[in-house]
Amino acid sequence: MNGRPLLALLRRDLRLAVRHGGESLMPLVFLFAVLILVPLGVGPGPNLLAAIAPGMVWVAALLASLLALEHLFRPDLEDGTLEQWWTGEVPVGLLVAVRLFSHWLITGLPVILFAPVAAQMLYLPDRALGVLMLSLLIGTPLLSLIGGLASALTLGTNRGSVLLSILIFPLVVPVLIFATGAVSAAADGLSPQAHLGLLAALLILALPLVPLATTAALKLNIE
């Protein structure tokens, strides 16, 4: 086995995302739409905003990651590409992992890069910014993994989108708890180490297992 098919898939996914310009910017637009609406909704007081900043940034990141999930596997299922995955010599689990990686590059990475701006908008204390970015770096891949699994599970249904959010919601609760716990701890001048450690443990657990479950779900759906 060589890695060329994997690279080809990654390049294809990214090229598609770039050429669909508007669509790939959606997560970022969405993130900032939420972050602008929050101060307008709860009032512009810096103390209140600073207190809810970790949670708001994270909820916005979570919602932004949902946007592209509907189209993660469906176009490939409809044009038959997905079935071809099983005919090649590359293990399908790796192809799935590459697909999820490109999803993370498109939806997760921009959020991390723009996190400093988001933090400023909500008056997050400067000492917590590093932890916010670190928590996003560990946590957003988890969002992509969980979202990918849910999107594979709902692939065979017609009304995927509502179901998608119901399936994702309970699975991302721990991610949200530990990530915002870390940022809040850092903002209060405490050590975020325990929260970040648990978040990293989740990622280490999910990284090998979730692509396998996703592959199994995809396989059931193309049978």
Place this chain on the structure above:
Amino acid sequence: MIWKKIKVGFHKLGSPPVFYRVCQVVAPWLWAGAAVCAAFGLYKALFVVPPDYQQSDSFRILYVHVPAAWQAMAGYLVMSILAIIALVWRIRTTEIMAMMGAPIGAAFTTICLATGSIWGRPMWGTWWAWDARLTSMLVLLFVYLGIMGLYAAFEDKRKGARVACILILVGLVNIPIIHFSVEWWTTLHQGSTISFFGESSMDASMMPPLWWMVIATKLMFGAALLDRSRNELVEQDRRKGWVRQKMEATA
């Protein structure tokens, strides 16, 4: 010889008509057992057990709250085992049983959350708290609802069942979190006072009704599971010969 007979009998359960008949015979006994245990347990819980020194009579809701919570989790474990069997050996009756456990588990989870809420109002002064145990139980309810929704969304019921079985196994991570939530996080919900292997910190006089209620909920779950599976099987197979024969025989 006997071993072989057991094995053959077990495999026969994979056949819809045999499964239907076994469910039909076994379920009423389970219901009867559940009714007797629940009646006995509730009588002892309400009239025999002394009131708590601190919570007086309001602690008696424990005899519904705790068995429902245990059953909500035990039901999930049962579904997980069924899901593994369904995914590995592709036995249709186990697929159906795994799916039919979800609404029952969701019902027990709802009972647990509702009774906990009613109990929390006088004791904690609030209906709800974002405590680790409460939140993880709420997550369990949504996992149950997700399984039901996913299964219902598929037109091909067998495919839907197998996909939802994967979700059951993924959601299994939540069960240890619920169990250990009171140890990992020290928030509002109390720790365990009942221990299977050591000495419980609950008074011995308060224990027997609890065991009766625990047995009652186990039997209730089993009975409801068999009844629901039997109904689902008949509905899916309504155009098949064996169902027509069965229905004509009873009509």
